[in-house]
Amino acid sequence: MQIKRALISVSNKEGVVEFARQLHEAGVEIISTGGTMKAIKEAGIPVTYVSDVTGFPEIMDGRVKTLNPYIHGGILAVRDNAEHVAQMEKHGIKGIDLVAVNLYPFKETIAKPDVTLAEAIENIDIGGPAMVRASAKNFKFVTIVTNPAKYNEVIAQIKENGSVDDRTRMELAQEAFAHTAAYDTMIQDYLAKQLAK
Template identity: 55%
Template structure:
């Protein structure tokens, strides 16, 4: 019998995922709140304490940091010594880990959150399980994003198990998940401690661009994971074809220049250079003045206004 271990903060779709594995004969192991949710949904589970033979302690801070969990994840299935050790200790392998981490970033984004509150959202066991499962991706499937549940189930239904190619991709995503998590914690703790000699950056790709600054170059548009107010990265495109590299550069330049003014303003930018910037009685007046500054260069350029 294959075994899956569930321990999630984001419970989106987890009951359906666990039920589908259960229906295929898998044993479902779960921790704390995840087990309570699955049991309420009528999905029989094995509690983590039954696996470790040890109770969850310290308000759940310690529950999965145990050889019965990490030995079950890290043992190489093709190594007789590894498997003999598991057998001698009565440890059964775990074939799939479904884990996502405490909502640290969402917690520290709240106004007025305390250091003590933030500290309680630092996950220890979750990253350890993700890293153990990812390290042994030759045999173990690691799932940290609910968006991957459907693909995992499709492969299991078709192949009887996930393929090595999918397990490798999921392992890479798991390492990315833990790296971004640790980066958010480090950045927050360093701010709290008054340290500033390191800068951590994390960006997500929002779209592939048609080409880069020149037609023969490739480019993509990335934005920070945390939304920044009045940023082009979180703007909504209403119509038209996808923006190009130069469109984005020019639009950002126009937006940054527009920030300098409170009165009705219009900014026109072409190839990173403003060809017209004007204040007016209203948006239409500002537009007319900006256009008249250079009616030739503005053709094909970006126009930005700070009024509807």
């Protein structure tokens, strides 16, 4: 799968601007959200705001921004399924070939000594895990990157081949599911501790 379009939305912004720059130089269109988009745009890299893709603004203090068929259809479409492709064309959905997402800093939030339950709850990511899981499920066609340490490996393959090889996509999918599993475990553990008080 040629990487033509990428969605980048990260809490950990380590290396993300350079990653976006190299994607752009490789001819990849970039979609982004909130603070990530701001960082990419300020670096002079062309980027499309997710609301311009969905036709709907970020709402509810950013709780709802990527939970939309223009995003999830673009990620989940099976590209060699004629019905999926026809539905993409019918509804104006463009494929998303690479997703770089890592999640709200729940661990760092609950580590604060005076954190409130309300603050902890606001740092439970919803759209992020949904995109990570969708991308990982569809790793046959989508490259999911949750770990900034993998940016260079992914970029190197894109520069060489315009794509990421099958095994690497599966490895990244496995890492992505481990990422969301650890995240959910941390949340349920925190809530269990609150209930035990």
